[in-house]
Amino acid sequence: MNFEFQAIYWREMVKFFRFKSTLISSLIQPVMWLAFFGLAMSDSFDQLTSMIPPLEGVRNVDYLSYMGAGIIAMDVLFSSLFGGTSLMFDKKFSLLRETLASPTPRSHIILGVGLSGVTKAFIQTGMIIGFGKLIGMDFFLGYTFTETLIAITGIFLLVGIFTLGFLFLSGSIAITIDNPEGMQSILTLLSMPLFFVSNALYPIESFPAILRFLSMFNPLTLLADGIRYFALGDNFTVMGMHYIYTPADVIISFLGLLFFASVMLTAALWRFDKVDV
Amino acid sequence: MTANVIEVNGLEHSYGSVKAVDNISFTVKEGEIFSFLGPNGAGKSTVINILTTLRKIQKGEAKVNGYDVASDSKHVRQSIGIVFQMLCLDHEMTVCENLEYHGKIYSMPKKERKKRIEELLKLTELEHKRDTLAKDLSGGMKRRLELARGLMTKPAVLFLDEPTIGFDIQTRMRMWDYLREIKREGTTIFLTTHYMEEADQLSDRISIIDYGKIIATGTADELKNKLGKDLIYLETDDNKTVAEILRAMESVKTVTEDTKSLRVMIGEDVTHVLPQIIDKIRQAGIEITTINIKKPSMDDVFVHYTGHGLREGEPQEKIEGIKTEGVSE
Numbered sequence: 001m002n003f004e005f006q007a008i009y010w011r012e013m014v015k016f017f018r019f020k021s022t023l024i025s026s027l028i029q030p031v032m033w034l035a036f037f038g039l040a041m042s043d044s045f046d047q048l049t050s051m052i053p054p055l056e057g058v059r060n061v062d063y064l065s066y067m068g069a070g071i072i073a074m075d076v077l078f079s080s081l082f083g084g085t086s087l088m089f090d091k092k093f094s095l096l097r098e099t100l101a102s103p104t105p106r107s108h109i110i111l112g113v114g115l116s117g118v119t120k121a122f123i124q125t126g127m128i129i130g131f132g133k134l135i136g137m138d139f140f141l142g143y144t145f146t147e148t149l150i151a152i153t154g155i156f157l158l159v160g161i162f163t164l165g166f167l168f169l170s171g172s173i174a175i176t177i178d179n180p181e182g183m184q185s186i187l188t189l190l191s192m193p194l195f196f197v198s199n200a201l202y203p204i205e206s207f208p209a210i211l212r213f214l215s216m217f218n219p220l221t222l223l224a225d226g227i228r229y230f231a232l233g234d235n236f237t238v239m240g241m242h243y244i245y246t247p248a249d250v251i252i253s254f255l256g257l258l259f260f261a262s263v264m265l266t267a268a269l270w271r272f273d274k275v276d277v
Numbered sequence: 278m279t280a281n282v283i284e285v286n287g288l289e290h291s292y293g294s295v296k297a298v299d300n301i302s303f304t305v306k307e308g309e310i311f312s313f314l315g316p317n318g319a320g321k322s323t324v325i326n327i328l329t330t331l332r333k334i335q336k337g338e339a340k341v342n343g344y345d346v347a348s349d350s351k352h353v354r355q356s357i358g359i360v361f362q363m364l365c366l367d368h369e370m371t372v373c374e375n376l377e378y379h380g381k382i383y384s385m386p387k388k389e390r391k392k393r394i395e396e397l398l399k400l401t402e403l404e405h406k407r408d409t410l411a412k413d414l415s416g417g418m419k420r421r422l423e424l425a426r427g428l429m430t431k432p433a434v435l436f437l438d439e440p441t442i443g444f445d446i447q448t449r450m451r452m453w454d455y456l457r458e459i460k461r462e463g464t465t466i467f468l469t470t471h472y473m474e475e476a477d478q479l480s481d482r483i484s485i486i487d488y489g490k491i492i493a494t495g496t497a498d499e500l501k502n503k504l505g506k507d508l509i510y511l512e513t514d515d516n517k518t519v520a521e522i523l524r525a526m527e528s529v530k531t532v533t534e535d536t537k538s539l540r541v542m543i544g545e546d547v548t549h550v551l552p553q554i555i556d557k558i559r560q561a562g563i564e565i566t567t568i569n570i571k572k573p574s575m576d577d578v579f580v581h582y583t584g585h586g587l588r589e590g591e592p593q594e595k596i597e598g599i600k601t602e603g604v605s606e
Contacts, residue, residue: 007381015369094365098426101331102382103354276332 004104008112030075052240065138066238069227070200076121080163084170106272121163139231151230158226161257168264172271226253282465288337299489313469314476315486321469342433358427362438368412397425417448437468473575492582504573505530505542512567
């Protein structure tokens with residue numbers, strides 16, 4: 001058994017904590033989304049939807065809590081999608097040469113980078129949940145300690161698989177493309193439909209049929225749904241929409257994300273195998 | 278008898294239609310410093326990349342430390358250290374961290390890593406810089422750190438691709454001292470260079486390589502002595518006629534015509550031959566404008582074997598261009 005991926009992981013983490021500016025901004029950014037966008041939108045949405053009579057016996061969730069799940073999904077999407085960029089610079093400045101010339105298998109490079117991304121995503125998720133609770137996000141409302149623990153584990157598992165998938169995707173692009181501008185534009189192009197054709201920030205029920213159909217296959221939707229199931233329960237209303245999640249829905253989220261991550265892993269392994277120095 | 282650490286047989290490599298390495302064979306013995314001397318674009322880096330398994334071998338055979346480069350790349354990689362032509366340190370990590378990372382990706386146990394790092398910091402005189410970020414080191418120190426890194430795993434062979442490129446002569450000479458020290462500790466060194474003095478002063482044996490072919494191999498002295506004992510540099514009114522006259526003389530080994538001058542290799546002691554040469558040229562009624570005597574240098578050796586000085590530019594650019602294209606394939 002080889003453990004070279006630990007070396008890659010170690011290096012990524014050393015650098016993550018070394019750059020104070022990127023460290024702090026990556027931690028503050030999700031909090032700012034919640035604090036500014038979340039609170040502002042939440043108030044206006046809740047005002048608009050306050051006229052809708054609540055369903056009898058079903059918990060009504062405010063927009064902030066609904067969106068909180070989406071913010072987690074969005075935040076880990078962006079950080080993992082852009083997470084591969086460091087690999088492109090490593091390649092560009094020949095830093096990758098040292099590792100590629102070593103006996104370390106290339107799959108370990110992918111794994112090490114992937115795991116470091118998961119760690120960063122976990123830190124961010126924890127920040128959002130913690131800060132969200134502080135400003136009144138109703139995650140885990142009425143849960144027992146054990147239920148909360150299970151919910152948190154579920155959320156982190158989903159976030160982990162999701163992050164790996166997008167890091168593999170971003171790593172594959174990074175290793176294939178040579179110029180930062182090209183990478184930037186591809187990622188921006190990708191992030192746009194991913195972000196908007198999903199239920200991260202708003203329910204998809206009122207989408208045009210085609211967008212609604214597409215959004216079902218969007219990993220971001222799968223993740224947001226999964227997080228909501230764990231954080232808000234399986235039966236709630238928000239903005240007049242009635243949400244019922246069954247265990248099957250959560251299993252679909254898991255399987256869908258696992259499928260996505262494995263396809264991306266295959267792509268990454270293939271691209272890394274082609275890298276020449 | 279000492280073992281061969283590197284054995285290369287009939288190595289060929291092309292980038293598209295450009296043949297960068299053309300049927301090369303050579304051996305490097307254990308414990309020696311072996312140099313590839315040649316101009317940019319002669320194929321030196323390609324050979325190093327193949328031997329270090331960074332480039333797939335196309336044709337021929339190569340063994341490093343007894344392992345086949347094509348079929349046993351993992352063992353080859355474990356046997357070697359590399360200092361690349363371009364600086365490739367992680368600038369955002371400290372001196373120690375750079376070494377630590379290297380030890381980790383070669384699966385060195387922690388205890389061994391710590392011990393080796395101390396030894397190497399001492400060897401490369403970077404002890405006081407251990408916690409400095411690599412980006413804050415001077416150029417020479419960065420190179421020394423790379424040298425230390427290349428030695429981290431106690432490799433059987435250390436490969437250096439143009440180790441002193443772009444350095445001033447003091448830094449270069451210090452680098453040579455480190456390399457001699459490393460050799461004394463028993464590491465075999467294979468290096469490429471286009472600096473004559475580097476090949477001359479540092480190497481046990483040199484292969485002159487040009488247009489992908491090895492033209493001559495030997496110790497610096499052997500290569501120089503093959504040329505002759507002394508070299509006369511002449512400028513006259515009529516170089517062509519003088520060349521003919523001199524070629525007819527028994528004591529003259531070779532005459533090379535440059536644009537303005539003649540290089541005359543003498544097989545025996547120049548002090549006796551020079552008066553005869555001057556006499557013969559005078560008798561032919563030709564005026565000598567400049568005359569100069571010296572021992573053959575590596576430059577002369579190079580010009581002699583390749584028929585030209587160290588050229589810069591054109592062929593290299595061609596090959597480099599193709600190389601970069603190959604990367605994204």
